[in-house]
Amino acid sequence: GAHLARGEETSGFFQELLEGECQYFNGTERVRLVVRSIYNRQQYAHFDSDVGHYVADTPLGEPDAKYWNSQPDILERRRAEVDTFCRHNYGVSTPFIVERRVQPKVRVSPMQSSSLPQTDRLVCYVTGFYPAKIEVKWFKNGQEEMERVVSTDVIQNG
Template sequence: MASSFLCLTLLFITIYSADGFEMYTVDRCVFNSTELKDIEYIRSYYYHKLEFTRFSSSLGKYVGYTEYGVKNAESWNQDKGNLAAMNAQKDTYCQHNIGIDYQGFLSKSAEPTVELYSTTPPAGRHPAMLVCSVYDFYPKTIRVSWLRDGQEVRSDVTSTDEMEDGDWYYQIQSHLEYTPRSGEKISCKVEHASLKEPLIKDWDPSMPESEKNKIAIGASGLILGLILSLAGFIYYRRKARG
């Protein structure tokens, strides 16, 4: 699978208060590898949430987005020493921190856990719906698809976006609405960077083990209740005769 596009944002805020208005700068590194050619250093200048000037290492200069920002850019671009220092940030600031992050967590991966179950479909064209729940995976990029007798299903499929768990892991759900056919095989296919080959989970239309246990427990309780009732009835009749 192709590697995902990553963005590391390091924030330095300088605030100047004047009747509730704020000015601040944001430094960030956009990258998809640790190679210098794949890194862009950006510094943005904001006033009251509006970006007015930006430096980009890809352009090698400042660019203005407002009248005030354009004047700033024209002035700052005249300072060759400042431009050289800003361009150097791509190496000293970005590449250094990106290397640390790759070693620490960006090169790591966690295999997804997959659960497949049925649910009541919304009003639609099909009487049945399956849910493929995929969770606890990292990195974020993942592909979830459905197979019906070995062929990929492209219609009546809906999926959520990858959702953060708040602990570096992600989760996603995919839904398949369908009309059951006798003898068919339906599977959920998961492709992820942590897997050497796609993970395929087959749907078993038989009753889930949890439901079987519930029925077994209920039946046992019913039988026990009948036995106790019968014993009580026999005891009552014998006592009445005595």
């Protein structure tokens, strides 16, 4: 390869990325593996277990996809990763991800209003819960209050 002269620096930053994505349908009944080969934020080739071989996404990826597809050991290993990588990781992570549940924290406070001296409105903060799907209802004297209720969508905390 080319060598840099003493004190000379490269002219830029280059990134090679390999990204694996497992898609699960009905638990592990059907699993799809997509492995993306990315150079400087552009996907140039990918392996899709539903297809069974590499596909070039750009002209840059054509030589690599052709080479990888010509190597039986590379293809065999990639195809096996549906089980050795995806199904394995699903089994290991299920208790922490799929079955994870965190009870919400709830705080009800009077809502301060500058236009009304008396406080007749309440605000309810529901935080810290997982998964994101939640239903919050107001009850007054045992009856669900549906009029005069304003709600926001779930705000993700990232």
